[in-house]
Amino acid sequence: MSAFFFINNDSFPHRLDPRVKITGLIFFCMLTIIKESIWEMGLLLAVLLSLFLFSRSVVNLKKMAGLFMLIAGMTFMMWIIFYRSEEKLWVWGTLAVYSGSGTYAALMSLRFLNMLLSGLLFLSITSIEDFFGGMIVSGLPYPFAFAVSLSFRLVMVFMSNAFTIVEAQKIRGNDITKGNIIKRIRAYTPLMAPLILTGIKKAETLTLALESKGFSPQNKIDLSGKYSFRTSDKWCLYFMLLAGIAAIFLKFLR
Amino acid sequence: MITIDNLSFRYQANSTKVLDDICLNIGEGERILIAGKNGAGKTTLSKIISSLIPRVEHGFIEGNYCYRGKRVSEYTPKEFVREIAVLFQDFEAQIVSTMVREELVFYPMNTGLPYFRALEKARKLSTVFQVDNIFEREIDGLSGGEKQKTALLSLLSASPKVLILDEPFTDIDPASQELVLDFLWRGGYSGGIILFDQSLDYHAFFERIIIIGEGKILYDGDRRIIADKVLLSQAGLETSGIFKVIDSGYIAETEAIISHIRENNIFDEDTYEKIVSNSLVSGENIVDVISLSFKYRECGMSLKNIDLKIQKGDFITVLGANGSGKTTFMKLIAGILNIEEGDILYQGGSLKKYPVTGKVGYVYQNPDNQIFAETVFDEIAFILRMRGMAESEIQGRVDAILMLMGLFDQKQDDPFSLPKGDRQKVACASILAGEPDLIILDEPTTGLDFPSLRALMEIVDKLNKNGKTIIIITHSMETAANYGNKLLALSHGEVFYYGDKRKFFDDHYLMGMGKVHRTEIMEISLLLNGKLLLNEKEFSMCWKKR
Numbered sequence A: 001m002s003a004f005f006f007i008n009n010d011s012f013p014h015r016l017d018p019r020v021k022i023t024g025l026i027f028f029c030m031l032t033i034i035k036e037s038i039w040e041m042g043l044l045l046a047v048l049l050s051l052f053l054f055s056r057s058v059v060n061l062k063k064m065a066g067l068f069m070l071i072a073g074m075t076f077m078m079w080i081i082f083y084r085s086e087e088k089l090w091v092w093g094t095l096a097v098y099s100g101s102g103t104y105a106a107l108m109s110l111r112f113l114n115m116l117l118s119g120l121l122f123l124s125i126t127s128i129e130d131f132f133g134g135m136i137v138s139g140l141p142y143p144f145a146f147a148v149s150l151s152f153r154l155v156m157v158f159m160s161n162a163f164t165i166v167e168a169q170k171i172r173g174n175d176i177t178k179g180n181i182i183k184r185i186r187a188y189t190p191l192m193a194p195l196i197l198t199g200i201k202k203a204e205t206l207t208l209a210l211e212s213k214g215f216s217p218q219n220k221i222d223l224s225g226k227y228s229f230r231t232s233d234k235w236c237l238y239f240m241l242l243a244g245i246a247a248i249f250l251k252f253l254r
Numbered sequence B: 001m002i003t004i005d006n007l008s009f010r011y012q013a014n015s016t017k018v019l020d021d022i023c024l025n026i027g028e029g030e031r032i033l034i035a036g037k038n039g040a041g042k043t044t045l046s047k048i049i050s051s052l053i054p055r056v057e058h059g060f061i062e063g064n065y066c067y068r069g070k071r072v073s074e075y076t077p078k079e080f081v082r083e084i085a086v087l088f089q090d091f092e093a094q095i096v097s098t099m100v101r102e103e104l105v106f107y108p109m110n111t112g113l114p115y116f117r118a119l120e121k122a123r124k125l126s127t128v129f130q131v132d133n134i135f136e137r138e139i140d141g142l143s144g145g146e147k148q149k150t151a152l153l154s155l156l157s158a159s160p161k162v163l164i165l166d167e168p169f170t171d172i173d174p175a176s177q178e179l180v181l182d183f184l185w186r187g188g189y190s191g192g193i194i195l196f197d198q199s200l201d202y203h204a205f206f207e208r209i210i211i212i213g214e215g216k217i218l219y220d221g222d223r224r225i226i227a228d229k230v231l232l233s234q235a236g237l238e239t240s241g242i243f244k245v246i247d248s249g250y251i252a253e254t255e256a257i258i259s260h261i262r263e264n265n266i267f268d269e270d271t272y273e274k275i276v277s278n279s280l281v282s283g284e285n286i287v288d289v290i291s292l293s294f295k296y297r298e299c300g301m302s303l304k305n306i307d308l309k310i311q312k313g314d315f316i317t318v319l320g321a322n323g324s325g326k327t328t329f330m331k332l333i334a335g336i337l338n339i340e341e342g343d344i345l346y347q348g349g350s351l352k353k354y355p356v357t358g359k360v361g362y363v364y365q366n367p368d369n370q371i372f373a374e375t376v377f378d379e380i381a382f383i384l385r386m387r388g389m390a391e392s393e394i395q396g397r398v399d400a401i402l403m404l405m406g407l408f409d410q411k412q413d414d415p416f417s418l419p420k421g422d423r424q425k426v427a428c429a430s431i432l433a434g435e436p437d438l439i440i441l442d443e444p445t446t447g448l449d450f451p452s453l454r455a456l457m458e459i460v461d462k463l464n465k466n467g468k469t470i471i472i473i474t475h476s477m478e479t480a481a482n483y484g485n486k487l488l489a490l491s492h493g494e495v496f497y498y499g500d501k502r503k504f505f506d507d508h509y510l511m512g513m514g515k516v517h518r519t520e521i522m523e524i525s526l527l528l529n530g531k532l533l534l535n536e537k538e539f540s541m542c543w544k545k546r
Helices: A018-034 A038-054 A058-082 A101-125 A128-137 A142-170 A181-212 A231-253 B042-049 B077-083 B100-110 B115-128 B144-156 B174-186 B223-227 B229-234 B254-264 B269-277 B326-333 B376-386 B391-405 B420-432 B450-465 B477-482 B501-505 B508-514 B520-529 B536-542
Strands: A088-092 A095-098 B002-010 B019-026 B031-035 B060-067 B084-087 B162-166 B192-197 B208-213 B216-221 B265-267 B285-295 B302-311 B315-320 B341-346 B360-363 B438-442 B469-473 B486-491 B494-500 B543-545
Touching: A018 A038, A018 A101, A018 A128, A018 A231, A038 A058, A038 A101, A058 A095, A058 A101, A128 A142, A142 A181, A181 B077, B002 B042, B019 B042, B019 B216, B042 B060, B042 B084, B042 B162, B042 B192, B077 B084, B084 B144, B100 B115, B100 B144, B115 B144, B144 B162, B144 B174, B208 B223, B208 B229, B216 B223, B216 B229, B223 B229, B254 B265, B254 B520, B269 B536, B285 B326, B302 B326, B302 B469, B302 B494, B315 B326, B315 B477, B326 B341, B326 B360, B326 B438, B326 B469, B360 B420, B376 B391, B376 B420, B391 B420, B391 B450, B420 B438, B420 B450, B438 B450, B450 B469, B450 B477, B477 B501, B486 B501, B486 B508, B494 B501, B494 B508, B501 B508, B520 B536, B536 B543
Parallel strands: B031 B192, B031 B208, B084 B162, B162 B192, B315 B469, B315 B486, B360 B438, B438 B469
Antiparallel strands: A088 A095, B002 B019, B002 B060, B208 B216, B265 B543, B285 B302, B285 B341, B486 B494
């Protein structure tokens, strides 16, 4: 089982220049923040889902569907309870549901969902190295780009460890994938010690590994020849810039 | 080129010295094998030579270390990594990228090479080492051996002047080992090599051999050491190859070895006939594999239409090249991976319907992935507590296992504080506690020195004699030759041989398919009289002293 989200496919979104992918991530996140209509959020969701299909990354969507639905559901419930307006629709003790809470809760949960999907789509079509390369060729400082990529590498190390440890425990009858939530929490407890211990050990070795391969945040990395900005990249970038400007303009026009 | 004078090192001010008064001179392009058992100080010495100690890891260092006449501290890290590259014992942790291609360009790019030049170099290397098939693959989907090859190639891609290899072949199949060694010795690499290992298996490639023990240099000289049983035993190392069974001292030429044996020993035909006529015992089936196929979604690696039967009491050695599907197949039998196509029956019941948790034990290559409890006792008792067994019963069961594994005195110790050999035993014991009828061990001898390896394998052999069915995945021909009655060989996800291991090692074609080779004892026994003897025990039984 792969410990990370990147899927090594040869699709149009995969072939895009990492600068365009990073811009795309910012573009979708910005749209989820500034759009305030539930229909626009729904449209954005449809676009994101079709991009998953287009990039043949639906497998990641399936992998994360449970967690994302849980987050969206929780967000919906929270805003139903905490949204305030002038008209109370229903009161039960200290709890009250106000008029418009349903629409607002749906908007907020869709907003969260779209943000999560944007991130997942980006990770599905971009390897850590391309993310790092994209930041470097976009002119971001090397230490910053390195810090971001290192954090992703560490997440990968921990996730890969977690998969192995879960497997090793399963064979001893401690199957965390079965049973109710209490059983699962109890089953998780013994996994923490090896996960943390081997995780720390591997994180320490990662520093050694990077040093042994000459890595230093002060290095100047020459990525010339790695990325070429093609016509399709230009068109995607122009489209996102124009759509982004239009979205901001429309927001202030309202 | 490398001058080390009176070097001592300890990790903490009041701890014992890991290295003690080491003096070493290594010339330009020189190639040295440094051998020693676990804890001898090999890895520490490799880190000092590569300057990772004291640059990244700290401790208390005495003495001098100069490279090309200059103290190492006078070099910048960037200058030094261009000169000396080191392959870690824990090669997986040294891989810093997610793709093979990116891993191969990482090091040269950090020494200042532009991307396109680094990529060109990486492509050439991957062609030479016949790893083009994994060049565009994700690291996560590679087998252990493929990862070790990637880690090694990522160092060669930066063309260092000295290459330090800390146990570089633990997970690499014999054919790939030959390919790498061939490249390093006869191909495109002309720099110096310092190879650290727990055995003398690669002695033929080195004119100079250093034996290290308890942080001290015990021997620094030529190949004659490989036959010195006294010194090697003192260092916790095994005598190499044929010298295990003859008392001749070092003989360089194979013809001279053969003459020596013919002069001093006599072949016992009757014993040989008895050995070869030992037919395989046929018991009841414990596992039936029926038209099994499996494919990893992420990397496309697959098993194709496997049918076989494992009988109760079998001791099977699994061989095959890196990425041939050995671990995947065994994980399917252990119920760790879910069956997609075909079926596996365990004692007649389909694994699809009846999980085998606790009935089939699987010991991982890295014991640290299994261990988690605070004491050895708790670790072994875990599986029994999971089953709700009474504490009084657990006490007796765990104590018996501790005695069997030779761990009784360490029962209250923290398992993580034990040496790797003992951690491997703890991992094995924690599986045994569940009383599985079938035990699968994935490369159990990796990283173990000779005394630990022999101790572990003797326990495994004893378990088999007590009726347990054992399967061992290994790349070690010595292990395959010494243990087990059957051999299972895979290639590209298909089983191409399953049966008597003598027949396998007698057939050139089969060995070629499995990318394996015979041990020195096997080769010499065939040269002597054309009769294949698998191991030291058989050789000593058949070639009796005059």
